[in-house]
Every structure is written in C-alpha cells, then in structure tokens.
Amino acid sequence: MTKTALVTGGTRGIGFGVAKTLIANGWSVVATGVSAEEVAACPAIDGMQAEVLDVTDQASVDALLAQIDDLNGLVNCAGILMRGAEYDIDKFQKVVDVNLVGTMRMCLGCHDMLAASGGAIVNTASMLSFFGGPLVPGYSASKGGVAQLTKSLAGKWAPDGVRVNAIAPGWIETEMTEGLRADAAREAPILGRTPMGRWGQPGEVGELAIWLLSDNSSFVTGTVMPVDGGYAAM
Numbered sequence: 507m508t509k510t511a512l513v514t515g516g517t518r519g520i521g522f523g524v525a526k527t528l529i530a531n532g533w534s535v536v537a538t539g540v541s542a543e544e545v546a547a548c549p550a551i552d553g554m555q556a557e558v559l560d561v562t563d564q565a566s567v568d569a570l571l572a573q574i575d576d577l578n579g580l581v582n583c584a585g586i587l588m589r590g591a592e593y594d595i596d597k598f599q600k601v602v603d604v605n606l607v608g609t610m611r612m613c614l615g616c617h618d619m620l621a622a623s624g625g626a627i628v629n630t631a632s633m634l635s636f637f638g639g640p641l642v643p644g645y646s647a648s649k650g651g652v653a654q655l656t657k658s659l660a661g662k663w664a665p666d667g668v669r670v671n672a673i674a675p676g677w678i679e680t681e682m683t684e685g686l687r688a689d690a691a692r693e694a695p696i697l698g699r700t701p702m703g704r705w706g707q708p709g710e711v712g713e714l715a716i717w718l719l720s721d722n723s724s725f726v727t728g729t730v731m732p733v734d735g736g737y738a739a740m
Contacts, residue, residue, distance in 0.1 A: 510534045511579035511719065514612055517548035517556050519680040520630065521583030523708020524715045528579075529553040531716050536574065538584065559584070561608030567615050577619040579719040581628045582609045585648075587682070592644035601644035606651040613659055613670070621666040626723075628715045629656050629672040631730050633738045636674070649674075653730045660728030669727040671718045676734020679705040702735035 511528050515521035516537025525537045529551060538559035539545040545556045557573075560566040561584045585605045592598045609629055620627065632649035639646040656672040663670060677683060677696050686692050687705065697703055711733050717723055718731075732738050 508532065508534050509578035510536065510574070510576055511581060512536045512538070512574065512577060512612075512616065513581045513583055514538050514559060514561055514608075515540075515584035515630075516554075516581070517544055519583070519682060520675060520678055520708045520711050521581070522548065523680075523710075524581050524583060524712040525554055526551065527709050527712025527716055528581075528719075533579070533716075536570075538570065540584070561611055562603050564611065567611055571615050571619075574619065576623060577616055578623045578625040579628070580612060580616045580620065580625070581630075581715055581719070582612050582652075583630045584608055584612075585630060585645075587642050587645040589641050592642055598644035598647075601642075602648045602651070605645065605648035606655065609652055610655060613655075617663065617666070617668065620668045621663070624667050626669040626671070626719050627659070628718045629670070631656065631672040631674040633674055633676045633732060633734050635672075635730060636732075636738050656730060657728045664727060669718075669723070671723075671727060672730045673711055673714055673718070674730050674732045674734065674738070675706065675711050676700070676732065676737040677705055678711060678733075679707055696737075699740050700735045700737045701740065704735065706733060706735055 513525045516525040517539035525535045535554045537556050548556050559570050588597045631653045634646040635649045635653040660670040
C-alpha cells in the first residue's frame with residue numbers, strides 16, 4: 507500500500523527536494539506552499555498534490571488536514587528568515603511563529619492520524635540549532651526551539667507509536683542561499699569551513715528524511731541529525 511506524507515513548505519527549496527525524494531521511493535506526497543502563487547509555480551510531479559497552507563493559521567491547518575484520510579509521515583519544512591531584520595520585534599515574532607509555533611501546530615494536528623498508522627514526524631531544525639546567527643536571532647531561536655520541541659514530543663508520543671526526529675541542514679543549494687552562492691567573497695568562508703568543500707543538495711536532505719520516516723529507523727526517536735558536510739563539527 508502506498509504511504510502518504512505531508513510536507514509543509516514542500517513546493518520549493520529543501521521541502522521540494524524532500525517531496526521529490528519521497529515520491530521517487532514510492533510515497534504519495536501532499537506538498538504545501540504558503541500562497542496560491544507559490545503552489546502554482548511548483549513543477550507538477552506525478553504522486554504529488556500541491557496545496558496552499560499557512561502554518562500560522564489554525565483554520566488553514568484544520569481545513570487541509572480535513573482533506574487527508576490517512577497519513578504515514580509529516581515533514582515540517584515550512585520556514586522563513588529575515589536576514590538583518592529580525593531585531594525588529596514584530597519580524598522576530600513572525601519568524602518564530604512560522605518556524606517554531608507552526609511546527610508545533612502541524613505536529614499536534616497530525617498526531618492522531620500518525621498514531622493510527624504508526625507514522626513518524628521529521629522536523630526541520632538547522633545548523634543554527636547548535637550555534638547562534640548574529641544576523642538572524644529569530645531564525646536561530648526558532649530552530650533551537652525546534653530541536654528541543656522534537657526531543658520533547660519524542661518522549662511524550664513514544665507510547666503512542668509516533669517517532670519524532672529532526673534534521674539540521676547546513677548550507678544547502680536553494681533559493682534562500684542563492685545570494686550567498688552568487689557572491690564569491692561570502693561563499694569562500696562557507697566552503698572553506700565545510701570539510702566536504704561544497705554546497706549540499708535538497709535531495710540529500712530528503713534521503714535522511716525518508717530514512718527517518720521508514721521502518722529502517724524504527725528505534726530512532728528524539729534525534730537532531732546534521733546534514734551539513736561537516737560544517738557544525740568544525
């Protein structure tokens with residue numbers, strides 16, 4: 507029987523890479539974008555249903571989940587950052603609301619379906635879960651929160667048969683990092699600190715996500731696993 511995963515933020519960036527990897531491995535995917543324009547811009551792929559979802563809006567979450575009968579996996583990739591602007595308290599709060607509160611909202615909303623199916627959750631933390639980012643205090647705080655939320659939910663929901671893990675991506679080749687990759691002076695120190703000497707690919711994040719959703723990781727819960735080419739180890 508085909509398994510179904512919900513990938514928030516799955517119409518672009520890392521989320522789209524995760525969605526494509528899941529589909530390539532036989533999953534059916536509901537991928538979400540924050541606007542109709544973002545969903546319309548997402549390439550059509552057999553096995554993927556693209557839907558609009560605002561993870562900061564409970565009514566939006568409820569409406570989407572009401573359309574899903576069975577769910578085997580949730581991958582929370584919806585996230586934002588506002589580099590250089592997050593010292594404005596309203597922008598700080600917006601980033602935390604999307605990245606951290608939105609993740610919690612989705613986990614709570616999907617819990618019962620995942621408990622019924624023996625499914626699993628994969629949250630998206632960050633290398634900034636382990637150290638700070640001076641230009642992105644809201645993003646850093648929210649991703650540190652995602653790491654600790656993951657551990658807390660793993661302990662709470664293990665008796666229900668729901669495993670909860672997180673992936674901590676490093677420097678991945680997406681729209682979010684396009685400006686950095688185009689600037690040799692800014693790119694050089696990033697690649698210089700990365701032992702593998704290159705940018706990661708969204709599909710490489712997807713490979714870990716699918717393992718964490720699969721029965722191959724049946725004794726793994728409460729972990730935060732870097733996918734960063736060794737960056738956080740340096």
